[in-house]
Amino acid sequence: xxxxxxxxxxxxxxxxxxxxxxAAFADPRPAxxxxxAKIPAGMATLGQSRxxxxxxxxxxxxxxxxxxxxxxxxxxxxxxxxxYLKFVRAGGYEKxxxxxxxxxxxxxxxxxxHPHFWLQRSSSPATDPNTQWEYRAMFGxxxxxxxxxxxxxHAEASAFARWSGKKLPTEAQWHRAAYGSPDGTERAHxxxxxxxxxxxxxxxxxxxxxxxxxxxxxxxxxxxxxxxxGNGWEWTSTVFGAFPGFQPFSFxxxxxxxxxxxxxxxxxxxxxxxxxxxxRRSFRNWFQPxxxxxxxxxxxxxx
Numbered sequence: 001x002x003x004x005x006x007x008x009x010x011x012x013x014x015x016x017x018x019x020x021x022x023a024a025f026a027d028p029r030p031a032x033x034x035x036x037a038k039i040p041a042g043m044a045t046l047g048q049s050r051x052x053x054x055x056x057x058x059x060x061x062x063x064x065x066x067x068x069x070x071x072x073x074x075x076x077x078x079x080x081x082x083x084y085l086k087f088v089r090a091g092g093y094e095k096x097x098x099x100x101x102x103x104x105x106x107x108x109x110x111x112x113x114h115p116h117f118w119l120q121r122s123s124s125p126a127t128d129p130n131t132q133w134e135y136r137a138m139f140g141x142x143x144x145x146x147x148x149x150x151x152x153x154h155a156e157a158s159a160f161a162r163w164s165g166k167k168l169p170t171e172a173q174w175h176r177a178a179y180g181s182p183d184g185t186e187r188a189h190x191x192x193x194x195x196x197x198x199x200x201x202x203x204x205x206x207x208x209x210x211x212x213x214x215x216x217x218x219x220x221x222x223x224x225x226x227x228x229x230g231n232g233w234e235w236t237s238t239v240f241g242a243f244p245g246f247q248p249f250s251f252x253x254x255x256x257x258x259x260x261x262x263x264x265x266x267x268x269x270x271x272x273x274x275x276x277x278x279x280r281r282s283f284r285n286w287f288q289p290x291x292x293x294x295x296x297x298x299x300x301x302x303x
Contacts, residue, residue, distance in 0.1 A: 004273040007208075008293040011138055023140030024209045029147045031082030032214045036073040036302065037177070037223050044069050044175040045186055047243045048282040060256035061282040063245035067172040074169060074177045075299035077213040077226050078234065079160065081118075081135070082146030087160050088114055091127050098162045103155035106290045115152050116292035118144060138208040147212035149232045149297035154265050154289035157235045157298040166300035171238035171266045171284075173301055178229070178268070179281055181222035188281060190221035190228045196276050201230030204276040210295075211272075230274065232297035233267040233285055240264040240286035264288050271295035 010018065048057050049064040093113040096104045113126045114133075119141060121132040133144040152160075161168050169177070179186045187193065191200050198204075200219035202211045213227045220226050228234070241260050248257050267285040270278060273295065287294050 001278070003205075003275070004271065004295075007138075007273045008295070011136075012293065015140055018139060021139040021208070024137035024142055026142045027145040027147060027212065028143070029145075029212055031080040031146045032077055032212075034083060035076040037076050037225050039069070039072050039074055039173070039177050039180070039223055040182065041071045042069060042176060042180055042184060043067070044172040044180065046171060046175060046282070048280075050245075055280050057280070057282055058255060058284075059247065059249045059252075060240075060242065060284055062247070063243060064282075065244055069170075069172050069176040070303070072169075072173055073302040074173065074225060075301075076224065078149040078232060078297040078299045079157075080146060080213055081115075081144055081148050081150045084115065084150040084152070084160060085133070085144070085146070087163055089127050089129055090163065092159060092163050093126065098159040099155065100158065103158065103289065106155060112156075112292075115150055115156065117151050145210075145212075147214070148210040149213055149227070151210075151232060151295055151297055153292045153294075153296070154235050154287070156292075157296075158237075158289075161298075161300050164300060166302050168235055168237040168298060169301045171236045171268065174228075174234065174236050174268050175281075177223060177225045178221050186281075187222065189279065190225070191219050196229070196279050201227065201270075202272045203230030203270045203274050203279060205273060207272045209272060228269055229279055230270045230272065232269070232271050232295050233274075234269045235296055235298040236266045236268060238266040240266050240284070259286060267294075267296060 043066045045066050047061050047064045117136050119134040121134050124131045134141045135144045178190045201216045210231050264286040
């Protein structure tokens with residue numbers, strides 16, 4: 001986890017201060033057409049049980065409990081740079097009605113009009129369809145890869161969701177779409193019980209940067225939802241907090257409890273820099289809504 005956080009810091013260093021590596025390839029593929037999958041009502045099991053065989057878990061992953069999720073629609077793909085570009089061009093960063101008051105204040109204070117990893121290469125406004133955009137990859141800049149997931153803060157993801165007339169998924173909805181199945185059973189991973197490998201997604205330090213959101217069809221969930229593990233942590237609308245039966249670990253009592261402050265949001269999935277050991281179903285990540293450096297994307301739901 002600290003190695004991933006270090007990658008965020010390294011990413012923001014000027015390229016000339018890094019050991020030379022091959023730059024990310026320019027990916028000219030268009031973003032896949034947006035689509036939504038219907039998720040029938042069912043139970044989502046969050047967390048893991050303290051009894052019986054289980055993998056290691058941090059204190060916030062206990063105890064296992066079920067939440068009923070009414071039927072909903074969810075984006076098949078994470079929101080891409082191409083889809084988010086429509087929001088930017090539509091003036092999404094200029095209309096306070098799409099933003100929570102505290103998010104709007106932060107955006108104004110930071111003078112933001114586009115995602116952190118985008119670079120504007122012309123003097124025209126961000127809303128101008130002729131504005132040229134590039135992407136700041138780990139080892140150089142490339143033309144904005146439209147098929148890659150957009151990396152944004154929770155504040156920006158929430159604003160896009162409001163603009164699109166949708167919502168960010170709850171933690172339970174995300175679980176249901178990722179691990180549920182039409183027959184009512186739940187999977188260890190979106191694709192099934194097989195151990196994670198490179199056919200299932202972009203994770204475990206294989207690449208420095210993202211890939212197209214439709215590049216790993218073998219990683220799809222039982223409902224046909226793509227790219228749910230790897231390629232970018234996914235924001236949810238769920239405030240990070242304790243599960244029923246929570247007990248802080250004696251050896252690290254503040255690991256989770258210090259962040260049960262109502263100011264952090266649950267993230268699920270994983271990024272290119274996430275180790276495979278953290279791809280267990282119960283793992284929960286979290287960040288505050290105004291942190292722009294994390295490799296975090298999102299998808300939306302309609303209820």
